[in-house]
Amino acid sequence: MxxxxxxxxxxxxxxxxxxxxxxxxxxxxxxxxxxxxxxxxxxxxxxxxxxxxxxxxxxxxxxxxxxxxxxxxxxxxxxxxxxxxxxxxxxxxxxxxxxxxxxxxxxxxxxxxxxxxxxxxxxxxxxAQMRRPKSLAEESGGDMGAKPLLEVLMDLSISQRTLDPFLSYLLLWVEKRKALVLLSCKKFKIITPHVHSAKKILEKLQLGCVEEVEVNCNWTLPSLVTFATYLGRMGNLRSLLLSHVHQASSIAPEEQEQLVLRFTSQFAQLACLQQLSIDSVCFLEGRLHQVLGCLRTPLESLSITDSRLSESDLTCLSQSPSVRQLSGLNLSGVRMTGFSPEPLRVLLESVAATVKTLDLEDCGIHDAQLTAILPALSRCSSLTTFNYLRNPMSMAALESLLVHTVRLSHLSLEMYSTPLEAYGPQGSLHQWRLNQLRDELMTTAEPLRHSRTVWFSTIPCPLPGNQVLIDEGAHLCPGCYFL
Known part of the structure; x- marks a missing residue:
């Protein structure tokens, strides 16, 4: 020993x-x-x-x-x-x-x-290790009524229709002593389609203490609105992730409008919100202004993914005061193929001073749109990560893009799809063309004077046995990789 x-x-x-x-x-x-x-x-x-x-x-x-x-x-x-x-x-x-x-x-x-x-x-x-976490009264501005003797603090994750024995026992214990004991949590995760399971917890929880919420389940709009009545009381919420909300076929358009309004109006109560992630939701198209218009403070990160937006939504986003200080912007899966490049250009200009991570994967952006936004992209001086995967791109557009990104001294990771010239008429990937492309990119990247990694992926995804790695040259700073 x-x-x-x-x-x-x-x-x-x-x-x-x-x-x-x-x-x-x-x-x-x-x-x-x-x-x-x-x-x-x-x-x-x-x-x-x-x-x-x-x-x-x-x-x-x-x-x-x-x-x-x-x-x-x-x-x-x-x-x-x-x-x-x-x-x-x-x-x-x-x-x-x-x-x-x-x-x-x-x-x-x-x-x-x-x-x-x-x-x-x-x-x-x-x-700092000895003292208690910040009290609920302090979290909610001091207005908690009679001071309880004890606070029970935990992170919660609800994944099933029925609560597990541990949580059921604790909830019953707290309920019987509610004059003396408060139940609070910082992180609340809901991954069950049964909204009433979450409701049992929310009714007993001190909502003013919640700082992070993740709703990642298949809910309809009515279920989301049921949750929204509690969301609006989470005055200290800093991070919200909302994923997979679909539209019930039985809901009339007028009713849907009312449900969306009831949900989005709750954002006006979230004065501390810093991170907002919305993924695969059914109601954003044409209504993004209802969300952004209710936000009271600038966001640090915004993620809207795999959701349909209109060009007017993107225009609204580019003009919103809430995005002027973003360090992270993710619009992957938001299709912009038929859009004017102007809203995206204005959006990039508005976040140019602060954005560090930019994700435009699978947005359907074509060469002409890319050319229009390049001047704005080149002004994103703090950018460290740029994801442009699964957007069809020609070799000429790629070379022009790299000329602009080379000016970004903090950029350390770039991700692109292989240019279209590397493919044959039947969609097959030509090894000789990849080798030629590698040499051309190395020549373009040679002037770089800081460490950088550039990844290239085939479309739509890598195939076994069809992967090429371009080794880093000893005299070059960047590394270029084909996957």
């Missing part, structure tokens, strides 16, 4: 104390607070139920990060902790050492337990 695996004297003392649980419980009153985390971790590993309950009641720190110690859905550990809290909450007078305010069930704070498990003397937890 190596020295680093040897238990410390404090660990040995804790293990010895746990051999007699009654003695361990009686010793807590005189135990220094610094020893609680180590003793708790040892008791948790050994499932010393009586000691764990007593440790929860006497915990000398504002936050107990229990989730970092638990396996997923560890119902037994949850029951032990909640039993200990029940004894604590039942007391009319708080114990002198009672500081616990938050039971954190998230899988975080591993460093807290590691540092307390016998590290160097200088490895004591910092003040």
């Amino acid at each position: 190596e020295d680093q695996d040897l238990p410390t004297l404090v660990q040995l003392a804790a293990q010895s104390l746990l051999r007699n649980q009654a003695l361990a419980v009686s010793a807590l009153a005189d135990l220094p607070g610094e020893l609680f985390p180590l003793l708790f971790k040892e008791a948790f590993a050994r499932r010393c139920t009586a000691v764990l309950k007593a440790l929860v009641q006497a915990w000398p720190f504002p936050c107990l990060p229990l989730g970092a110690l638990m396996e997923a859905s560890d119902l037994e550990a949850l029951q032990v902790a909640l039993d200990g809290l029940d004894m604590l909450l039942a007391l009319t007078d708080r114990p002198r050492r009672w500081k616990l305010q938050v039971l954190d069930l998230r899988n975080l704070h591993h460093n807290f337990w590691k540092l307390w498990a016998g590290g160097d003397a200088d490895d004591s937890p910092t003040e």
Whole structure:
């Protein structure tokens, strides 16, 4: 056994104390607070139920990060902790050492337990690690009514029609003690088509605490509107991902308009929203102004993918104050083949000073449109990643594009489809033409003076045995790869 695996004297003392649980419980009153985390971790590993309950009641720190110690859905550990809290909450007078305010069930704070498990003397937890997470009252501006005794904090993921035993037990426990306990979460993920499963949670959750929401399931507009009544109350929401919303055939156009309006109007309440991702939704075409017009603050990233937009939507997007500070813009799968290039050109100009990641994959942009937007693209001085895959492009257009991107000193990754000249009349990919193309691109890329990777993919996707790798030349900075 190596020295680093040897238990410390404090660990040995804790293990010895746990051999007699009654003695361990009686010793807590005189135990220094610094020893609680180590003793708790040892008791948790050994499932010393009586000691764990007593440790929860006497915990000398504002936050107990229990989730970092638990396996997923560890119902037994949850029951032990909640039993200990029940004894604590039942007391009319708080114990002198009672500081616990938050039971954190998230899988975080591993460093807290590691540092307390016998590290160097200088490895004591910092003040930031010791203090509780920001309270719900602080998150919501201080207006929470009567202050609860305890906050239960967790990340939630709803994937089935019925709740798992862990979550069901916790919800029932919180519901019975709702005057004393609040349930909150930072990250809420919904991947079930059964909106009523999510509704059971949302009705018990302190919505003002939610910071990230992901809805990734096949919902119809009515289901989305049901969720929207809760979304509008998430005043601290910073990130929203909405994916796969389809239109029910039984909904009349007038009703659909009302449903869309009821949903989009909720964005006016999201004053902290920074990241918005909308993927494969049925209602955006011709209505993007309803979403953008309700946003109250500039976004940091915007992703609208695999959704139909009109040219007027793109114009609205290019003129929206909400996109002027974007660092990430993703429009992959938004078909622009018949559009005027002007809205996209204006959009690129509006984000040129800030955008770092630009994704225009599979937008159906043709050479003439590309030529029109190149001056705006060349002004995106902070761009680091540019994805232009699955857009048909000639060799001449590609060479012109590379002439413009060569000016972008921060650009480190470019992704393109192989130019059309590399294909024969029947759509077959010619190896000799790829080799010729490689040489031409290397000549174009040779003047670059910073590290850069350029990927090329065949259309529509790579085929086994049909992959060519262009090796980096020792005298060149960029690498060009065909896949």
